[in-house]
Amino acid sequence: TCQVHFxxxxxxxxxxxxxxxxxxxxxxxxxxxxQANFFPPLEDAMLPSGSFNNRMALITGGGTGLGRAMTATLxxxxxxxxxxxxxxxxxxxxxxxxxxxxxxxxxxVQCDVRDPQAVSQCVxxxxxxxxxxxxxxxxxxxxxVCPSERLxxxxxxxxxxxxxxxxxxxxxxxxxxxxxxxxxASFLAITTIYAESGSGFVVxxxxxxxxxxxxxxxxAAEWGRYGHRFNIIQPGPIRTKGxxxxxxxxxxxxxxxxxxxxxxxxxxxxxxxxxxxxxxSNYASWMSGAVIRFDGGEYVSLAGEFNELRSVTPDQxxxxxxxxxxxxxx
Ligand SMILES: CCCCC/C=C\C/C=C\C/C=C\C=C\C(=O)SCCNC(=O)CCNC(=O)[C@H](O)C(C)(C)COP(=O)(O)OP(=O)(O)OC[C@H]1O[C@@H](n2cnc3c(N)ncnc32)[C@H](O)[C@@H]1OP(=O)(O)O
Ligand SMILES: NC(=O)C1=CN([C@@H]2O[C@H](COP(=O)(O)OP(=O)(O)OC[C@H]3O[C@@H](n4cnc5c(N)ncnc54)[C@H](OP(=O)(O)O)[C@@H]3O)[C@@H](O)[C@H]2O)C=CC1
Numbered sequence: 001t002c003q004v005h006f007x008x009x010x011x012x013x014x015x016x017x018x019x020x021x022x023x024x025x026x027x028x029x030x031x032x033x034x035q036a037n038f039f040p041p042l043e044d045a046m047l048p049s050g051s052f053n054n055r056m057a058l059i060t061g062g063g064t065g066l067g068r069a070m071t072a073t074l075x076x077x078x079x080x081x082x083x084x085x086x087x088x089x090x091x092x093x094x095x096x097x098x099x100x101x102x103x104x105x106x107x108x109v110q111c112d113v114r115d116p117q118a119v120s121q122c123v124x125x126x127x128x129x130x131x132x133x134x135x136x137x138x139x140x141x142x143x144x145v146c147p148s149e150r151l152x153x154x155x156x157x158x159x160x161x162x163x164x165x166x167x168x169x170x171x172x173x174x175x176x177x178x179x180x181x182x183x184x185a186s187f188l189a190i191t192t193i194y195a196e197s198g199s200g201f202v203v204x205x206x207x208x209x210x211x212x213x214x215x216x217x218x219x220a221a222e223w224g225r226y227g228h229r230f231n232i233i234q235p236g237p238i239r240t241k242g243x244x245x246x247x248x249x250x251x252x253x254x255x256x257x258x259x260x261x262x263x264x265x266x267x268x269x270x271x272x273x274x275x276x277x278x279x280x281s282n283y284a285s286w287m288s289g290a291v292i293r294f295d296g297g298e299y300v301s302l303a304g305e306f307n308e309l310r311s312v313t314p315d316q317x318x319x320x321x322x323x324x325x326x327x328x329x330x
Contacts, residue, residue, distance in 0.1 A: 036264035039296070045076050046274040051281050052079035056133040058126060060084050060113060060170060061140030063091040065240030066190065068098075069269030070137055070276045075102040077277060082126050082133065084111040085140055113140050113166030116173070123173050132178055132185075135280040138167040138212070139190045143205040144246040156204045163208035168215055175223060184227025186280045189216045193234045193299045196291075202247070213291065220289035229288040231279050236295025238267040262297035 057074045061067040062083025071081045075098050083091050083106060091108035099106045107129050111122035126133065142162040146155065167189055178185050194202065195209035213232055220230035237243075237257055248254055258265060275294055278284055293299055301307055312320065 039263040041268040043270040052077040056130040057135035058133040059137045063094045067139040069273040073273035082107045084109045114161040116169045119169040159204035160208040164211040232291045236298040
């Protein structure tokens with residue numbers, strides 16, 4: 001299966017014919033992505049049942065995607081949940097479905113997090129329904145891929161308003177009321193791996209998510225004295241309609257994305273829901289200011305400049321090593 005052709009002893013002219021995922025990788029017997037068999041996702045709730053009994057949880061964007069999965073897990077573990085976003089019909093459908101499965105009430109509250117007045121009214125409604133929450137998950141977001149030179153001011157404003165200002169309005173409004181009531185709480189923000197690295201083509205999202213991380217790290221330092229913990233989860237790719245339809249509308253990039261993930265697969269909503277439940281639970285009461293990357297290894301895979309050498313087969317390595325060992329001096 002060795003496809004190395006020596007055109008000269010120069011590294012640059014070494015032509016390595018890349019093997020596609022439908023062919024064996026050297027003598028390892030691994031097909032691209034087949035390592036996923038080592039990393040099967042577990043779908044059941046990880047924490048003991050009742051871990052969130054008598055606790056109230058607010059999940060923004062809890063009607064769909066990852067927010068919905070987090071709501072389902074918290075509800076299954078005993079929490080009374082409130083889900084908030086713009087589309088009341090979507091929220092109500094999700095709330096009914098989850099409540100009927102878990103037997104625990106899920107409340108739907110309409111709220112556009114970009115509007116501080118709407119956020120304040122939403123928190124009034126939450127106080128009346130359940131009292132102030134013990135768990136706040138800032139999960140709502142907006143995003144789309146777009147070359148930055150095509151972004152209008154309003155496109156920039158829309159994404160940064162939802163992601164950064166929305167998270168800030170929800171966090172500050174609840175924080176102030178919790179402080180007044182001398183009540184502790186766990187705050188969790190869902191960001192993304194490129195909040196750390198930056199990324200072209202999603203620049204408003206990258207900028208806003210980086211701001212959210214700064215906000216949460218800062219408040220972790222400032223508001224511990226009020227009983228508040230602040231943590232961040234940076235998910236890698238997890239299939240949801242909201243994300244994939246806006247970031248890879250044709251599906252053209254999915255295979256390349258999976259190929260670069262060392263665990264060979266996308267994450268699942270249930271996996272991130274378990275992590276979010278743990279971080280929000282009392283089992284994690286010493287965790288604050290943490291940034292947890294949850295991406296199957298994608299970030300480090302993208303970062304290391306030699307990681308492409310994964311495609312070199314054992315036979316090719318023998319040839320490369322011989323060439324390297326033959327080199328004397330500089
Ligand atoms: C190499 C490829 C890799 C493939 C990756 C595949 C999978 C994903 C992997 C990782 C994901 C990592 C991070 C994910 C982060 C996320 O946040 S995903 C969550 C995405 N979910 C959502 O976005 C849900 C909510 N979104 C929306 O409601 C809308 O999309 C929107 C954000 C636009 C807000 O809606 P609305 O308030 O109704 O805004 P408007 O439609 O009025 O638009 C406001 C302005 O924005 C301009 N605009 C809208 N869409 C685009 C576009 N596609 N391109 C350019 N500009 C756009 C619009 O024209 C408005 O501006 P103007 O008024 O015209 O100037
Ligand atoms: N899926 C993935 O691969 C990844 C996702 N993430 C993050 O995970 C989180 C969830 O994303 P995902 O589930 O994939 O996508 P979704 O599109 O399903 O979730 C986004 C949610 O945000 C809500 N929302 C959007 N705008 C507003 C607004 N102005 N006010 C209130 N709520 C709003 C939406 O509800 P509505 O339309 O009713 O307002 C929706 O429920 C986001 O923070 C995203 O950035 C990060 C990395 C990877």
